[in-house]
Amino acid sequence: MGISGEDTESSRLLTTTSTGSPCKIPKDSYHFAYIIYFTLGAGFLLPWNAFITAVDYFSYLYPDVSVDRIFAVVYMVVALFCLLLIIAYTHKSDAFVRINIGMAIFIVGLLVVPIMDVVYIKGQTGLYSGFYVTVAAVGLSGLGDALVQGGVIGSAGEMPERYMQAVVAGTAASGVLVSFLRIFTKAVFSQDTQGLRRSAILYFSVSIVVMAVCIVFYNVAHRLPVIKYYRNLKAQAVNEEKEEKGSLTAAVWGATLWDILGRVKWYGFGILLIYVVTLSIFPGYITEDVHSKVLKDWYPILLIAGYNVFDLVGKSLTAVYLLENAKIAISACIARLLFYPLFLVCLHGPEFFRTEIPVTVLTCLLGLTNGYLTSVLMILAPKAVQLQHAETAGIVIVLFLVVGLAIGSIVAWFWVI
Numbered sequence: 001m002g003i004s005g006e007d008t009e010s011s012r013l014l015t016t017t018s019t020g021s022p023c024k025i026p027k028d029s030y031h032f033a034y035i036i037y038f039t040l041g042a043g044f045l046l047p048w049n050a051f052i053t054a055v056d057y058f059s060y061l062y063p064d065v066s067v068d069r070i071f072a073v074v075y076m077v078v079a080l081f082c083l084l085l086i087i088a089y090t091h092k093s094d095a096f097v098r099i100n101i102g103m104a105i106f107i108v109g110l111l112v113v114p115i116m117d118v119v120y121i122k123g124q125t126g127l128y129s130g131f132y133v134t135v136a137a138v139g140l141s142g143l144g145d146a147l148v149q150g151g152v153i154g155s156a157g158e159m160p161e162r163y164m165q166a167v168v169a170g171t172a173a174s175g176v177l178v179s180f181l182r183i184f185t186k187a188v189f190s191q192d193t194q195g196l197r198r199s200a201i202l203y204f205s206v207s208i209v210v211m212a213v214c215i216v217f218y219n220v221a222h223r224l225p226v227i228k229y230y231r232n233l234k235a236q237a238v239n240e241e242k243e244e245k246g247s248l249t250a251a252v253w254g255a256t257l258w259d260i261l262g263r264v265k266w267y268g269f270g271i272l273l274i275y276v277v278t279l280s281i282f283p284g285y286i287t288e289d290v291h292s293k294v295l296k297d298w299y300p301i302l303l304i305a306g307y308n309v310f311d312l313v314g315k316s317l318t319a320v321y322l323l324e325n326a327k328i329a330i331s332a333c334i335a336r337l338l339f340y341p342l343f344l345v346c347l348h349g350p351e352f353f354r355t356e357i358p359v360t361v362l363t364c365l366l367g368l369t370n371g372y373l374t375s376v377l378m379i380l381a382p383k384a385v386q387l388q389h390a391e392t393a394g395i396v397i398v399l400f401l402v403v404g405l406a407i408g409s410i411v412a413w414f415w416v417i
Contacts, residue, residue, distance in 0.1 A: 026226045027226065033163065033221060035166075035217075036217045036220070036224075037152070037156055037163045037167050037170065039217050040148075040167060040170060040217065040218060041166065041171045042174040042210065043103070043170070044102075044106075044214075045171050045174040045175070046174050046178070046211065047145070049178040050113075050203040050207040051075075051113075051138055051141065052071065052072075053178050053181070054200040055068045056191075056196055057199060057200035058071075058131075058200075060193070061124075061125055061127070061130065061131070062126070062128060062131045063126075064126075065128075065131065071138050072409050073409075074135055074138050075142040075145070076142070076402060076406040076409065077142070077406075078139045078146070079145045080146075080402050080406065082146035083150055083398060086395060087150075087257065087396060087399065090391065090395060091253050091392075095151040095154055098147045098151045099151040099152060100215070101147055102144040102145070102146070102147025102151065103144065103214055104215075106141060106211050107208060107212070107215075108140060109137040109144060110207050110208045110211065111208065112133060112140075113134060113137065113200060113201075113204050114200075114205065116130055116134070117197060117200065123193045123194070123197055150395040152167055153167060153394040154382075156394065157381070157383075157391060157393055157394035158230055158231075158382070158390045161318075161379045161383075164378055164394075165318050165322075168315045168374060168375045168378050169316050169319070169375070172308065172314070172315040175307075175311060175312070176305075176308045177206075178203070180305070181203060181206065182301055182304075183302075185198070185202060185203075186298075234391075237386065238388045256392075257392070259385075260392055260393050263385050263393070264381045264384055264385065264393050264396055266330055267380060267381035267384065267397060267400075268397055268399075269330065269333075269400070270326075270329060270373065271333075271378070271400045271401050271404060272400045272407070273336070274333050274336065274377075275370075275408050276407045276408040277336045277337060277340075277408070278370045278408060279405055279411070279412060280409075280411035280412045281343055281412075282304075282363070283300075283307075290346065292356050294356070299356070303363050306363055306364050306367070307363050308367065309364075309367070310371065311367040311370055312371065313367075314368040314371020315372065315375045317371075317372050317375070318379060322376065323376050326377075326380055329380070330377075332369070333373055336369055336373075339366055342362055343362060346358055378394075381394070382394045
């Protein structure tokens, strides 16, 4: 059964929280709250996308290090550690504060590269002190990601499904934006020192502007009647739980966390599996293993753009039809393991399968299934717990996602198709 509209979703929330007779639900005028959550979803992935999209620039400056792999390890480890701390202390911290701090940290991390390029590096190679500063900026962005992504997905989990769908679709839009920026810079800028510098500065400048917009949007969001309404619902649910169970001690919170984990573990397993499969194939396979005599070095760029566009399509489809059967969704995540033999055939199979069309079709299907199934599980998981614990459930799901990204990145190193 698909999503049947905001009022129906809201009534479902009211029923599950037992807050008494439902009052009139404020409308999301001009879909402004939806747009805000969409923008936030795009924003918290842009810093990471900026660093990995500018990898040509960093590889030119620091030719003796594996830049992309070091960036991935630092970013993932920092994000993972910080998410564990956030989950442990969610009940003692406020999402509003975490998200604002995280976005401020993002801006600081993003400013490092363009400022250092202009003031210190100036296109010179081998200045490895600059590399260490850049790695520190990547680590800062990992911290910002944990604070912002965990907070945004957690807060979206407390609201009707359409807002989680907005966040997830925003993350896909971030990839599409970066892909088009990559196509633009390759078409317009030369691939020499000055061209690489201009490309990198463009990536980071766009990310800084979007992050500034996110800060404004997020702080405006708290004044919207529709968001205030759902915050009040959560506050009522929290107060009811306090009256029923008493104050939230460390022991009680520990038991609550285990209960939340038990309720969302299969959703988390599905998310983890999605990103193990995706990251072990994309983008490494796309950028290193397949080649085209016709498209040459444009081939991987266009394949990545195709993946990102279809990822956005998949994450947008849940606004039209939401698969509410979690068992089917998780089974579909397991079925995505079939992408391994299919991509293997595209390298070592009959000649036709080694041409551009089969590879392009499979890459787009990889993006489409990644997008749709991610959106489905992200939407369903927070609804498996009581409203007052939806934020924590959302952060736990983000933890599974980051673990999946980390495992997928590691598998990509060792899995030679």
